[in-house]
Amino acid sequence: MRLKRTRSRREESNKGSFHRRFVGFGLCIFAVQAFLQVASQIAIAQEASAVEVQSPQSSTAGSPVSDNQPLAIQEAVQRALSNYPTVRIALERVLATRAQVGLTRTQFLPQANILWQTNRSTYNNIPGLLLPQGVVSPITGPVLANTSNTSVWGSAGALLMNWEPTRFGYRKGEVAAAQAGSDAAADRLALTKLDIANAAASAYLTVAALHEQVRSAQADLSRRESFANAIHVLVNNQLRPGADASEADAEVAASRTRLIQAQTLERVDLAALAELLGIPSKQITIDAAPLLVPPSGYEPPPFSAASHPAALEQNHLLSQAGAQERVLSRAYLPRFSLEGAVSGRGSGVKPDGTFLEGTNGLGPDRENWAVGIQATFAPFDYFSIREQKKIAASNERAQQLNYQNTLTTLNTQEEQARAQLDGALQVARNTPVQLDAARMGESQARARYEAALANIVEATQAQALLEQAEAQDALARIGVWQALLGISLAQGDLSSFLNQLPKLSSGGH
Numbered sequence: 330m331r332l333k334r335t336r337s338r339r340e341e342s343n344k345g346s347f348h349r350r351f352v353g354f355g356l357c358i359f360a361v362q363a364f365l366q367v368a369s370q371i372a373i374a375q376e377a378s379a380v381e382v383q384s385p386q387s388s389t390a391g392s393p394v395s396d397n398q399p400l401a402i403q404e405a406v407q408r409a410l411s412n413y414p415t416v417r418i419a420l421e422r423v424l425a426t427r428a429q430v431g432l433t434r435t436q437f438l439p440q441a442n443i444l445w446q447t448n449r450s451t452y453n454n455i456p457g458l459l460l461p462q463g464v465v466s467p468i469t470g471p472v473l474a475n476t477s478n479t480s481v482w483g484s485a486g487a488l489l490m491n492w493e494p495t496r497f498g499y500r501k502g503e504v505a506a507a508q509a510g511s512d513a514a515a516d517r518l519a520l521t522k523l524d525i526a527n528a529a530a531s532a533y534l535t536v537a538a539l540h541e542q543v544r545s546a547q548a549d550l551s552r553r554e555s556f557a558n559a560i561h562v563l564v565n566n567q568l569r570p571g572a573d574a575s576e577a578d579a580e581v582a583a584s585r586t587r588l589i590q591a592q593t594l595e596r597v598d599l600a601a602l603a604e605l606l607g608i609p610s611k612q613i614t615i616d617a618a619p620l621l622v623p624p625s626g627y628e629p630p631p632f633s634a635a636s637h638p639a640a641l642e643q644n645h646l647l648s649q650a651g652a653q654e655r656v657l658s659r660a661y662l663p664r665f666s667l668e669g670a671v672s673g674r675g676s677g678v679k680p681d682g683t684f685l686e687g688t689n690g691l692g693p694d695r696e697n698w699a700v701g702i703q704a705t706f707a708p709f710d711y712f713s714i715r716e717q718k719k720i721a722a723s724n725e726r727a728q729q730l731n732y733q734n735t736l737t738t739l740n741t742q743e744e745q746a747r748a749q750l751d752g753a754l755q756v757a758r759n760t761p762v763q764l765d766a767a768r769m770g771e772s773q774a775r776a777r778y779e780a781a782l783a784n785i786v787e788a789t790q791a792q793a794l795l796e797q798a799e800a801q802d803a804l805a806r807i808g809v810w811q812a813l814l815g816i817s818l819a820q821g822d823l824s825s826f827l828n829q830l831p832k833l834s835s836g837g838h
Contacts, residue, residue, distance in 0.1 A: 505648075
């Protein structure tokens with residue numbers, strides 16, 4: 330009897346010892362995995378915050394524009410970058426690719442699975458084969474001579490760890506491919522920001538040009554109304570035929586129509602600018618006067634097509650294609666994994682069928698542990714991997730050609746932008762001469778008409794030439810800024826354009 334108590338105490342002690350070792354080992358594994366996961370998440374969060382810092386955020390985002398202060402072009406660009414949804418969409422895609430890099434890095438971590446179960450069941454076993462399935466519960470132990478409907482407690486707990494110390498560069502290649510994809514997404518974000526900034530600046534310049542056209546049309550209407558009033562006085566005094574008054578009235582009506590059309594176009598383009606800025610068009614006031622002074626002595630900065638965001642994106646895609654090919658080169662190598670397991674089983678029945686009463690079987694009373702190394706190799710995967718490598722190599726060559734084509738296109742666009750800037754500067758230097766001549770011609774034609782030395786047709790033609798010269802001069806001056814914007818866009822950086830506009834803020838406000 331005393332021997333049974335001693336054996337029972339020893340068994341209880343063994344159970345308690347196993348429980349403590351099992352729980353302690355499991356907690357250690359949980360702690361290690363939690364530490365590695367937290368470290369990985371911190372790295373991802375740091376990369377994400379870095380992208381957020383680079384994202385276009387401005388203190389003016391969403392704030393209303395003052396009714397008393399015109400909107401400067403720099404502020405318009407910043408508002409578009411802050412408010413336009415496409416930029417936020419591209420930013421979220423960058424964050425997703427950053428997280429994908431972190432997910433790929435988790436392949437370096439060991440895998441651990443913990444299991445615990447408690448059951449109450451019968452213990453009848455039977456010899457024979459059972460095909461693999463998931464319905465009939467497996468029973469371990471010897472086959473007993475008799476069948477019993479008595480149920481007993483059973484328990485099981487286990488911890489299985491698996492870690493591949495090396496994949497011979499396979500996982501590193503996957504991380505490199507994911508990182509290249511993330512860099513390409515960041516380049517796409519830079520391209521998106523470049524496009525939105527260019528759209529905002531271009532829309533601003535377009536509205537400014539239309540604003541000057543409205544001013545030109547208003548000035549033309551004022552001159553024609555004044556001239557028409559003078560003609561009516563001459564007609565009433567029978568110094569000019571009545572046909573001249575009708576001709577003058579027709580010219581006034583046509584000028585008013587042109588003014589209405591210019592005002593309509595200005596409102597339409599102002600609404601398009603407001604959409605980019607994310608604010609109502611009624612809050613936007615533009616002062617185009619500073620834009621009528623073209624930059625002097627400007628020389629475009631040197632250009633390297635390889636530094637353009639579009640070229641950087643294609644280069645990173647090329648790196649991604651090369652990394653994917655290197656991954657496939659490592660895929661055929663054998664895989665080695667270190668495995669460790671600790672497990673325990675408990676049962677309320679002895680191997681000879683003796684039933685144990687009470688709580689026997691609720692806790693594991695037999696423990697096992699195992700440590701080993703496992704190697705796996707799939708020789709027939711060679712044929713599929715070989716074809717996959719051919720596909721990857723073709724994709725890499727295609728991406729190389731795409732990259733070279735992108736460089737050629739960017740160089741061509743930059744050269745065309747330089748030619749447009751040179752032409753815009755020449756036109757801007759010529760239109761003041763045309764405007765001065767048109768003003769003098771209009772003044773002389775009006776004086777000749779009032780002195781009865783010219784007819785109404787000559788005077789109205791001079792007025793039309795003056796209106797055209799005023800509009801062309803304003804468009805030529807703003808056209809220089811549009812050409813400057815074009816060359817900055819072709820070079821992939823609008824800073825050279827925006828840096829030429831510091832006076833616009835003070836001039837606009």
